[in-house]
Amino acid sequence: MQPLAMLxxxxxAPAVSEDVRVVLNPEPDPHWRDAExxxxxxxxxxxxxxxxxxxxxxxxxSLMNYRGLRRRRENLVRAALGTAARVGLPFPLPRLAVxxxxxxxxxxxxxxxxxxxxxxxxxxxxxxxxTGANRKATLQLVxxxxxxxxxxxxxxxxxxxxxxxxxxxxxxxxxREPGAGMLAPRVLASLDFHGHPVVVTEPLPGDVRGSYDDPxxxxxxxxxxxxxxxxxxxxxxxxxxRALVAxxxxxxxxxxxxxxxxxxxxxxxxxxxxxxxxxxxxRWHGDLTAWNCARDSTGHLWxxxxxxxxxxxxxxxxxxxxxxxxxxxxxxxxxxxxxGECVAAAAPHLRAAGTPQSLHPAVGAVYVLTVVERxxxxxxxxxxxxxxxxxxxxxxxxxxQALTLMG
Numbered sequence: 001m002q003p004l005a006m007l008x009x010x011x012x013a014p015a016v017s018e019d020v021r022v023v024l025n026p027e028p029d030p031h032w033r034d035a036e037x038x039x040x041x042x043x044x045x046x047x048x049x050x051x052x053x054x055x056x057x058x059x060x061x062s063l064m065n066y067r068g069l070r071r072r073r074e075n076l077v078r079a080a081l082g083t084a085a086r087v088g089l090p091f092p093l094p095r096l097a098v099x100x101x102x103x104x105x106x107x108x109x110x111x112x113x114x115x116x117x118x119x120x121x122x123x124x125x126x127x128x129x130x131t132g133a134n135r136k137a138t139l140q141l142v143x144x145x146x147x148x149x150x151x152x153x154x155x156x157x158x159x160x161x162x163x164x165x166x167x168x169x170x171x172x173x174x175x176r177e178p179g180a181g182m183l184a185p186r187v188l189a190s191l192d193f194h195g196h197p198v199v200v201t202e203p204l205p206g207d208v209r210g211s212y213d214d215p216x217x218x219x220x221x222x223x224x225x226x227x228x229x230x231x232x233x234x235x236x237x238x239x240x241x242r243a244l245v246a247x248x249x250x251x252x253x254x255x256x257x258x259x260x261x262x263x264x265x266x267x268x269x270x271x272x273x274x275x276x277x278x279x280x281x282x283r284w285h286g287d288l289t290a291w292n293c294a295r296d297s298t299g300h301l302w303x304x305x306x307x308x309x310x311x312x313x314x315x316x317x318x319x320x321x322x323x324x325x326x327x328x329x330x331x332x333x334x335x336x337x338x339x340g341e342c343v344a345a346a347a348p349h350l351r352a353a354g355t356p357q358s359l360h361p362a363v364g365a366v367y368v369l370t371v372v373e374r375x376x377x378x379x380x381x382x383x384x385x386x387x388x389x390x391x392x393x394x395x396x397x398x399x400x401q402a403l404t405l406m407g
Contacts, residue, residue: 003047003129010156011137014194019101026097035106036098044094052124059085061146062126068209117189133378133387136160148203150188155196163307168199170309181225182301207297211290220352222301229353232277239312248373255380260392263399271365279315279353288318289325319349320367334394339401361405368402
């Protein structure tokens, strides 16, 4: 399926009917009127983003806002397009229009629904074109003057719906203490779009600088400011661990090869029979990485993308995930990433929570089980391992390392 066809499936399909159509480079037709219009970057066959085809200021804002979150090369392209838009030069880019039959009423198209939910007269959006296993439509919203107005994420199938609903719940439940600490964007609206959930979060500060400028790893105080330790107990008593084991047990037969399945069962047995208490966080972010974070000019760390968050989790998992994710991006091969080094890097966070040194390997084991479950679930949902970022062989290596660390 082509990228734009995937985007149509994720975003406009619920509203498409005999009176609504999505069309590329439409000729003028008195029987149809544009309800939404975009320019496709860089080209139709390899579309990565849609720009609003609307007021000049909205186009400029969509291109020039949040330059601190992007790579230098991408910023150069955007700057060139933004300059062209500012002086009114035409874009030599394909045009995609969502059109409504003349004389009919549009049945709740995305931008109109979002504008109503946010109490705006009109909104414009740049849209990321997602084609991966966990794809969903994401809209960076601006007003007619190009000022940031919010960030919207749309569910479109059972899997995406679950992630979007989880993010809305997690953000709504966060308690933000004044002063230093990690920050998360507030929910502006949580709504239904033709039976699918949508969450809209507030704009980030305009001066944030993200992973390509190295926001720096979060400190223990930052992580625990939004995910505080709220109790202690055995690993097997935590809500996250119980749900994790249930998901592993519920995986399709045969989705993991025999050797990996046996190793996972051995690691689950080891962690599930530990009775020593560990600190437990009220929740963990679930995907705390450099590419999901940025720092503003005051030094505050902003974290978004809470769709993998779960409550009542062993403290320290976010620190492990950050370090593991950083190492796997820098490694030539996943086999080069050593779990023991990740656990050692996360040790300051584990000590800050009060986790005994003897149980640090057990926290690493819980993280490895989480990686296995997420990868196997993606493979199950996508009919195989082709689109999964980690192979079964690499997972087997990680499980083996976790078993070795536990002794």
